[in-house]
Amino acid sequence: MEEPAAFERLVYKNASNFHYMKICLVLENGSRNIEAAQFKQLIVSGLRQLYGEVGAAFPFDLLKFDPGTLTGILRVYNSGLVKLWSALTLIGSYQNELCAVRVTQVSPFLLALSGNSRELELDQASPTGEKLLLT
Numbered sequence: 001m002e003e004p005a006a007f008e009r010l011v012y013k014n015a016s017n018f019h020y021m022k023i024c025l026v027l028e029n030g031s032r033n034i035e036a037a038q039f040k041q042l043i044v045s046g047l048r049q050l051y052g053e054v055g056a057a058f059p060f061d062l063l064k065f066d067p068g069t070l071t072g073i074l075r076v077y078n079s080g081l082v083k084l085w086s087a088l089t090l091i092g093s094y095q096n097e098l099c100a101v102r103v104t105q106v107s108p109f110l111l112a113l114s115g116n117s118r119e120l121e122l123d124q125a126s127p128t129g130e131k132l133l134l135t
Helices: 035-058 076-088 110-114
Strands: 018-027 058-068 072-077 097-107 121-125 131-133
Touching: 018 076, 018 110, 035 072, 035 076, 072 076, 072 110, 072 121, 076 097, 097 110
Parallel strands: none
Antiparallel strands: 018 072, 018 097, 058 072, 121 131
């Protein structure tokens, strides 16, 4: 007599090894000309301040940086997400100027950072003829 087929259920919490973060640097006195290398160095120094030299060697990648808006996209291993996020939160100055790093989006999928539903504009016009902006 044949045995019934075995059923095995696999559940993955997160199939991705990475998380992606969209962050923005906010300077007290407006924007400056900052290059991608300087932006990454700011993050490394934040890691060094919080976690020491070992923390400064923490692996993360700056995938994209827009110097006009001071916005960047970071890639970090899942195991280091909280460590990186905490270091970003505690960054308070850049070249003796007060600043803050805002984490605007986090996702295990890079594609999810391509849009932001909080800034979605509809193509439909309101009865008064103006564009609608969802907030």
